[in-house]
Amino acid sequence: MKVLVFNCGSSTLKFQLVEVSPLGAAGPKTRSLARGLVDRIGENATCSFARGGGEPHREPVAIDDHEQAVEEVLGWLARGWDGAQMELDAVGHRVVHGGDRFRTSVLIDDEVVAALDELSALAPLHNPACVSAIRAARETLGASMPMVAAFDTSFHHTVPDHAATYAIPYELVLRHKIRRYGFHGLAHRYLALRYAELTQRPEDEVDIITLHLGNGCSATAIRGGRSVETSMGFTPLEGLVMGTRSGDLDPAIIGFLSRKERLSVAEVEALLNERSGLLGVSGRSKDMRELLQRAPSDARSRLAVEIFCHRARKYVGAYLAVLGGANALIFSGGIGENSPEVRAQICAGMDWCGLRLDPELNQSRIGTEGLISPATAKLPAYVIPVDEERVIALETERLVVESR
Structure with a gap:
């Protein structure tokens, strides 16, 4: 077909x-x-x-x-x-x-x-x-x-209620259908599928943490090939630090900025979506490549990179706890596939859980698929470029055949 x-x-x-x-x-x-x-x-x-x-x-x-x-x-x-x-x-x-x-x-x-x-x-x-x-x-x-x-949201409908429900008055949750929808689902679904192929294991035995890092960024904990936790929430604003999005922050900051800066809620939302993240902290760029070049001599560029990597590392640790251990950590997206420096910073100090990178493998893995850890690592890391279109094609073929 x-x-x-x-x-x-x-x-x-x-x-x-x-x-x-x-x-x-x-x-x-x-x-x-x-x-x-x-x-x-x-x-x-x-x-x-x-x-x-x-x-x-x-x-x-x-x-x-x-x-x-x-x-x-x-x-x-x-x-x-x-x-x-x-x-x-x-x-x-x-x-x-x-x-x-x-x-x-x-x-x-x-x-x-x-x-x-x-x-x-x-x-x-x-x-x-x-x-x-x-x-x-x-x-x-x-x-x-x-x-x-x-x-993009379908893959995350397997996230259990205790992880998908926000702790606000429950009648509001029901009335407005507020929940952790999650995003980048087709990308995370592909990573689970491709990891199963690479390691020749059944998809229902895939327990991995995926970091999809680009201008938009998200992390997902996958157990048995299914999403059980993900960093983006009701909107793509929650979670990891992104190119222009803040990711996680204290919700009270929205009201505080509205009062202090005389901004409407819509204006604060625009600020958090369009002027925050790497761009907001550095004051220079949303492009990780430029920030890495500037980091040695520019404190704010360096801080932006450090915040980005710290947030991602924090999610990896949290998702290891959610899963009770994992088969692998997968990097994807424009940053995840092409920045050995960012991958190294995220994985630094993670020996306690068996996560180690091979410096030579990591440095040479630019936009190509493969292992970036020593063969003996208990928690190996991989780079897998995403092919969302393949997942969509497979879903399309399945539904068309079933409808005949």
């Missing part, structure tokens, strides 16, 4: 054509046929695309919104790249927030689209773009093309 996957960001559209073929008891096998990215939608947009593992071709495009981006991608498929037309059997869409309603991936129909519209208030930067992409794909390809919505 050829599955076209759309992965919408607030101003981007990643896409990948994935061939999913059955592989008996071992499960389905996937192969990437083509992939690409429409970047800076609405402002000097560009598109890059590549067939298989080939070099990407880049070109400027006039695209104002996600609907136009989807139409362009489908047009390229219809015309064919390099003179070879590509057919597809189904379409999978990443949707950031499924709320309390969507606990698993679902086949898309009119009722699902209407429900996703209602959920846009929970993820105003991302869900509207996802819904626009879905509408454009349905309009262009027609009702006969099966489509699936895969949710």
Whole structure:
């Protein structure tokens, strides 16, 4: 089955054509046929695309919104790249927030689209773009093309109530459906799947801690292949320090800043989402690479890096307690995959739990998959680049086959 996957960001559209073929008891096998990215939608947009593992071709495009981006991608498929037309059997869409309603991936129909519209208030930067992409794909390809919505929040619906419920008046929890939804679920789900493949163990025997570190950051404790605790909460603002987001903080700070700085609640929320994190502490940049370069001579850049690593280390320790020990620690995301310095700082002083890095392996592991600990480490660490589109393709294939 050829599955076209759309992965919408607030101003981007990643896409990948994935061939999913059955592989008996071992499960389905996937192969990437083509992939690409429409970047800076609405402002000097560009598109890059590549067939298989080939070099990407880049070109400027006039695209104002996600609907136009989807139409362009489908047009390229219809015309064919390099003179070879590509057919597809189904379409999978990443949707950031499924709320309390969507606990698993679902086949898309009119009722699902209407429900996703209602959920846009929970993820105003991302869900509207996802819904626009879905509408454009349905309009262009027609009702006969099966489509699936895969949710970033679904993987975390296995988090138990005692970990997902906030200690506020319970009637408010029920009335407003407030809970720890968690995010980056497709990424964490992929890490569990890929770790099981790498170590040749059943997925239900995977007990790992995953650190997905990029501009947005999250940690997840996975027991038996299922999420049992995660750092992001009701929104993606909670948890680890991020590029521009504060992560955890005393809730009273919101009221304090509102009074002292004469800010509305919305303005404080914007400050915590857009002007905090690495950018807020350093006063210079949200880019970890730049901060690491400045850290030796700039105290605030150094402090930002130290806070970032300390918070991540604290979550690793907490999740070891939640799991009662783990098979491995997994790093992913732009920082996790490409910054040996950050990985080393996070793992420093963790010998007590068997977590040690091999300095040479760690230093050489840049954007590639593999072990970064000594072979004898009791708690080994790995780098695993994330492929969310593969998870979405597998979910799409499963639901389409089950619906026949």
